[in-house]
């Protein structure tokens with residue numbers, strides 16, 4: 021598959037070409053999981069019947085770039101008729117590298133294992149993929165310790181949890197970008213950066229604060245999408261209490277995965293590649309909780325506050341897991357919660373979403389109802 025017309029990024033990773041190269045060089049196949057992640061993105065934008073999507077989703081393209089970095093970005097297509105979400109090819113590998121180490125620790129998500137895991141006998145480094153100035157990938161070992169991956173725990177519950185977490189983390193990266201688009205942030209960022217020339221420190225400070233607030237808004241909107249999806253996934257099959265229990269557990273895992281994305285994004289600080297616009301992981305967690313609770317999401321069968329608190333628990337657990345391996349988090353110091361929340365509210369009122377991206381009545385109310393009355 022070639023890049024869609026208008027794709028505004030320098031590269032487009034063609035999975036078919038990649039697959040041919042793998043066959044030619046007798047390499048192991050690209051993870052079917054990565055293919056699943058990409059299939060999810062497509063289906064979320066253009067295929068799934070789980071929810072009523074805004075008409076504007078038809079104008080959004082998504083694909084992988086050849087970049088080895090961990091991240092995702094979005095901008096207008098060329099010509100600017102639509103939007104493109106580019107996910108770095110390195111992201112899923114980076115997420116995998118981090119999770120395979122975190123899940124080897126017996127205190128990390130201890131309830132998701134058939135039996136207790138043995139203690140970790142050595143300190144583990146986090147290999148962090150970087151791109152050198154000649155464009156070649158290399159990696160640095162962050163936080164000190166053994167760079168090799170620990171043996172995967174011989175535990176099927178643990179390994180399916182590992183898969184699920186990679187899937188959710190990739191989902192979060194993608195949904196966060198969808199959120200920037202549907203909230204009108206793409207246009208707003210361009211306009212504001214042009215308006216404020218950033219020549220004086222005061223303008224730079226205002227822009228930095230605004231851009232941080234936009235990140236919180238995107239995190240929150242991504243979480244609302246995530247809750248709807250988790251609910252839809254958990255609704256297949258199980259019924260009654262088991263269904264509620266399963267949904268809550270998935271929300272916790274979803275939060276854990278989002279927390280890992282927050283922490284990995286922070287790692288750019290340590291390799292000095294470039295400064296990320298994104299707030300510190302701890303700030304993102306605090307605002308995710310504050311803003312998600314402020315705008316309740318109707319959920320079928322469970323209390324919204326309970327659902328949000330499970331996500332919050334997952335994000336907190338990700339931070340604790342990170343620290344239990346001796347890995348660093350960015351210290352945030354004092355945060356003026358009230359001030360930033362009022363900036364978030366102000367921006368939400370100020371920025372108009374693209375007209376065809378506003379949520380429809382039905383999707384506002386949650387999941388689409390099927391004819392037999394089941395959600």
Ligand SMILES: [Zn+2]
Nearest residue numbers: 196200235238
């Ligand atoms: Zn963002």
